[in-house]
Amino acid sequence: MKARAFSYFRAGTIDEALAAHADAGDDARFIAGGQSLVPALALRLQAPRILIDINHIDELRSVRREGEWLRLGALTRHCEMLTEPLVAEFAPLLRAAAPFVAHPAIRNRGTLGGSVALADPASEFPAMVLALDAEIEIAGPSGRRCVKASDFFIDLFETALAPGELLVAIRVPLFRSNQRIAFDELARRRGDYALVGCGMIATLDRDRIADISIALFSVGNVPTRARSVEAVLVGSSLDAGRIAAAQAALSADLAPADSDDVPAAMRVHLARVLLGRLLGRLGEVR
């Protein structure tokens, strides 16, 4: 339970961090909050030659409005999601998900960028970034680029990030007054990884759903959009019949594997239950 030896570099700028990674021949890891990386090092699931600490890079730190986007620096800590007024106003889905992320002390240290870059399929923020059609800003040896969330999550712990690239910020479209959100998850104990979780954002046109985006987590190798369910709901009002139809459609979107403690059928069932509850809540707040 002790990490293999590594050397340590504290980067002051993004360029310094990228250069250090390149110098190490990419046998390196960036460390932000470290709340998943440090256990992985302790268990020797990972053993890089050098650890590049990005916690002191000021450029990664800010939360600000940029035109029609809220831009969240990669180092935005989970606890800041609960206290930052801009998040509450312009990204309430992230605010709603934050209390479900691990435990308070983990939230004091863990970062949004780290969570999204790790892409744990059981994590809240990657799925909510997907639900929000966010864009992911990436810095790398060949410059900056931006990737849509729908193109970012590729497979289990695999993202569009190439070796040596650093996630710099997440941009989410500003929340509007005709939108509603809902989030919840089912877990055996508070703070545990969810058996299944779901978040959604709907755009309303009077009492009808003009647009809706639904993402689930803990349902497969990657955070998953429920596109069939969304198609059933667009143009409808949220009456009981339509919610039931949405629940029925969910099996077309999910193909979870059996795991030791949760059979696939149980996970789909739980996802349906959760979907129904959340759609019911969306209907109530209208």
Add this chain to the structure above:
Amino acid sequence: MSSAPTELDESDEAVRVRMVVNGRKVACDVAPRVTLVDCLRGQLELTGTHVGCEMGACGACLVQLDGRAVHACLMFAVQADGARIDTIEGLSESGVIADLQAEFHRRNALQCGFCTPGMLINAHELLSQVSRPSREAIRDALSGNFCRCTGYEAIVDAIAAVAEARAAAAQGRGDSSR
């Protein structure tokens, strides 16, 4: 007992780390892979911070990093260079958690005591953010602190009682800042 010479691994060589621990400036020489909790316990002999799961699940190693509770097993000592660290020893000596400690004692909110430093640091942070948390909020805040002895009930009781007492005292002083 003789042992074969080991190959020198330069990345395992100690680096100088300077921190303010419990209000005192300290410097220690640690290899980058040494966690903060091992540094606190081994080099600084502050053994009130406990090593439990070493993966952020049990909460026995909580310390304050620049005033916020963090797992000392989930960061390396070298990352704390330049930071302020407060451990259970510092919080005890300063008296800021004396009422929590007394209430834990009075209500038997500990048996073996292994989890207690982490429980106290977490409870201290909760009560600094929310003056009168519900029992549900207290349980939620403690969800990352394992206790294998008490069943938690007395711990929740103790924290709730201190919250009430502090709120009553604040009211008595006419302090409406919270």
